[in-house]
Amino acid sequence: MEIVDVVRLIAGVAVLVVGFGWAGRRLWFVYRLIRLGQPMPERVSGVWSKVRAELVEVLGQRKLLQWTGPGVMHAFVFWGFVVLQSHTLEAVGEIFDPRFHIPVIGDEAWFGFLQDLFTVLVLIGIAGFALIRFAQHPSQLGRRSRFAGSNLDQGWWVLLAEFGLLYTVMVLRGARAALGTLPYPDGAFASVAFGRVLSGVSEFQLEWLAAIFLIAHLIVFAAFMVFTVHSKHLHIFTIAFNVAFARKPKALGKLEAEPIDIEEMDEDDVLGVGAVEQFGFKRLLDMVTCTECGRCQSQCPAWYTGKPLSPKLLIMDLRDHLYEKGPHLLGSGSSHGGNGDAVLSQPLVAGSRDEEGAVIDYDVLWTCTTCGACVEECPVDIEHVDAIVDLRRYQAQMDTNFPQEAGGMLRNVENSGDPWGLGQARRLDWAEGLDVPVVDGRLDEEVEYLFWVGCAGALEDRSRKTTRVVAELLNAAGVRWATLGTAESCTGDPARRLGMEYLFQMMAQTTVETLKEAGAERVPIVATCPHCFNTIRNEYPDFDGHFEVLHHTELLARLVAEGRLTPRSEVAKRVTYHDPCYLGRHNEIYDPPRAVVDDVPGLERIEMPRCRSRGFCCGAGGARFYMEEDIGKRVNHERVDEALALEPDLVSTACPFCMVMLDDAVADKTARGELAEGQVQVVDVARVLADSLLPVQSVNGDASHPSATAAATDAES
Secondary structure (H helix, E strand, C coil): CCHHHHHHHHHHHHHHHHHHHHHHHHHHHHHHHHHCCECCHHHCCCHHHHHHHHHHHHHCCCCHHHCHHHHHHHHHHHHHHHHCHHHHHHHHHHHHCCCCCCCCCCCCHHHHHHHHHHHHHHHHHHHHHHHHHHHCCHHHHHHHCCCCCCCHHHHHHHHHHHHHHHHHHHHHHHHHHHHCCCCCCCCCHHHHHHHHHCCCCCHHHHHHHHHHHHHHHHHHHHHHHHHHHCCHHHHHHHHHHHHHCCCCCCCCCCCCCCCCCHHHCCCCCCCCCCCHHHCEHHHHHHHHHCCCCCHHHHHCHHHHCCCCCCHHHHHHHHHHHHHHHHHHHCCCCCCCCCCHHHHHHCCCECCCCCCCCCCECHHHHHCCCCCCHHHHHCCCCCCHHHHHHHHHHHHHHCCCCCCHHHHHHHHHHHHHCCCCCCCHHHCCHHHCCCCCCECCCCCCCCCCEEEECHHHHHHCHHHHHHHHHHHHHHHHCCCCEEECHHHCCCCCHHHHHHCCHHHHHHHHHHHHHHHHHCCCCCCCEEECCHHHHHHHHHHHHHHCCCCCEEEHHHHHHHHHHCCCCCCCCCCCCEEEECCCCCCCCCCCCCHHHHHHHHCCCCCEEECCCCCHHHCCCCCCCCCHHHCCCCCCCCHHHHHHHHHHCCCCCEEEECCHHHHHHHHHHHHHHHHCCCCCCCCCEEEEHHHHHHHCCCCHHHHCCCCCCCCHHHHHHHHHC
16 A cells, blocks of 8 residues: 555545534534423424425425525525535545545546536535625614624634635545546546646646545545534534424414413412523524524614614524533533533523613514514524514413513403493494394304404494495395304414413414304304414414304405406506505405405506515514503604505505504605605505495595495495
8 A cells, every 4th residue: 555545544434533523512412402491392293294394395406596696596596505515525535535436426427527516506605605794784774784793703714614625625626637537537537637737747646636625625624524513503413314304394373382270270380481481492493593594684674764673683692502501511611611500590581771781682572573483584594573472471371571561551452342442342342333233142143244343443433444345245145144242352463472471372362262152163264364263263273263264355356357346447546555564464465355356447456665574564463562662663653654655545454553653764765754645544454445445435434325225336336
C-alpha cells in the first residue's frame, strides 16, 4: 500500500468517526429534549395521511414553492443534496478503494449526468440565496426584512459549507476523470470538463490531489454535519418528523385542549403551559425545527404594524430557553455554563409589561390576533397559534394575568352569555318589525336551515343591519329557516382564544346541549360570524356536537347559483373584499363571498394585494376586539390603508368583527379629514347583493321596510 493510500485511509476514517460521533451525541441530546414534552397520542395515528404529507410537503416542497423564486431555489438545493449524497457515499468508498463506484448504478452515464446537473443547480440555488440575503438584509429593510432577528451568520456559514462540499467534490471528480478512474466518462459532463483542465498534471500529482480533496470533502461534510445539529439548520434532520406529527390538513380552525374537570383536579394539575417542558412534544419539535426563514414574520400583522410579537422570534426564544434549561431537566448540568437555579426559575412569560427577565415578554403574548398567517406560511409546519394559546391558558387560568380590559368580556360571557353583558332578553332586538320564525322546543320538519345569529349579529348595532339583510334575503329566496332567538348564547370563542379554556368548555357544553335539544343535527346551521362558524363546525365535535355548518355567504352563493336570488338592479360601484381570517385561512372559504357579488350588474370588484390565504388581519381575532391596541400602528388602519389605495366605493367583508374594525378605521380617517363623509362605506357582502335585489330601506335596517313576502314578490317581478 502506497503512502497516499495510507494517508487517505487513516485521515478519512478519523474524520468520519469524529464527525459522526460528535453529531450523534448532539442528536441524542435533542431527542431526549423532545421526549421531555407531554404525550400527544392523537398525533401518532393516521399513517397514510403522514405518508401523503411527506410526499407533498417534504419531497414535493409544496409550501416552499408558494414563494416561487426562493421556493425553486430551495427545491434545487433540497433535491440536489438528496441526489448528491451519492458524492459523499462515493467519497467514503474511495477511502478504501480509489476506483470505488456505487454498485449497480454507480457507472451509468445517466447517473453521472444527474449528479453533475444537480451540482450546477445547487450552485445556482446557493448564488440565489446569497443575493436574497443581500437584498433583504435587515440593515437595508429593518423590520420589513423577514431575516430581522434571525441568526444571519449561521445562514452564511450554511451557504459557504454547501459551496465547500461542491467545490471539493468537483476537484476530486476532476482528478479522477484525469486519472481515468471516474466511472461515468460519458455522462458526468462537468466532472469530465474539469478533468480536461487537469490533463497536464502528472499521475503522481493527480493521486495526491484526489487524496487531499477527498479528505477535504470529508472534513467539510463532517464539519457541516456537526454545525447543522448545533444550528438552525437542524431542520434537515427534524423536518420529516415535524411534518409527520403536524395537525392535518393544517394547524388552523380548531384549537387542541384536554377536557377540564375542575372537581377532578388536584393541586399538581396545571392548566396551560407555564414551563417549557409542559408543552406537548410536537411544540418542542417545532422549536428545534424552526429554520428562521422569517416567512411567518413577514406575514404577521402584529410585527408588520410595529408590535413586539414575531412568531419566528417567539419560537426562537422558546427554543433557546429549551436548550438552556434542557440539560438541567435531563440531569446533566448546563450546556452553556449558565446558572442552573436562574435558568430553572426563569419565568416563561412576563406577568406584566413592567416585568423583566422572562423568556417571553408580556406584549409578545397578548398582541397576537391568532389570524393564522404564521401557520399558513411556515414551510415546516410549526404550530405558532397553538403554542401562543397554550401559554395564554396558563397566564389566564393559573396566574390570572391578562389584559385588564378583557376581564369585563370574560365576566359578561360567563354571567350574561355574551361579551357585552346585554343578556338573553336582547337577543331578538335585531328582528324588530321582521317576521322571524323562532324555534319553540324543536325545529319544525319543514325548516331547511337554523340561522345562528351570534352575539355580534344580535347585539352589536352595525352587525344587526347585516343580520336583518340576511334574513330579508332568505325570505326573498323562499328559504324556510328559523332561529333560536333568546335561547342562543356565546359559543365561547373569545374566551378560548384569550386562554380561558375552562370557560370556553362550559359554554361549549351548554350550547351543544341547546342545539341538540332543538334538533339542530337534522338541518344545516347558517352563521354570519366566522368565529361562531369555526367554533360550531370545528371545535364542538370534541364536545359531541356534530353539526353541518354553513357560512351565510356559502348559502347566499348557492341561492344565487340556483336562481332563487337574482340580482337585477345595477350597483355601479367599485368594491374590494377583505378576507376574514377565520373564514379564509382557518376554513379556506374564499370563493363563496366573492361569488355572492360577482353577478351583481355594474359592480367592479378589485382585489387587495394581500388577499385570500395571504389576507391581512383586521386586528380583532384572538379576543383582540375586546382589548386596547396602543403599540405601533393599529392593525385595522393598516388594512384600510391598503384598501383605500385601490380607491373603492365599498370595502366589503363577511364577518361582523371585521366590519366593525374596518368601519372604525374609516371613521377615524374621516374624522381626521383624510376622507370625505360617506366617501367609502364598509359593508357585508350580503348588503352588496341586497342593494341589487331588495328595497333600499331593508339594506339600511329601517323597521318600516316591506315584509319578507313583499320583498320576495319584488325580487321575483
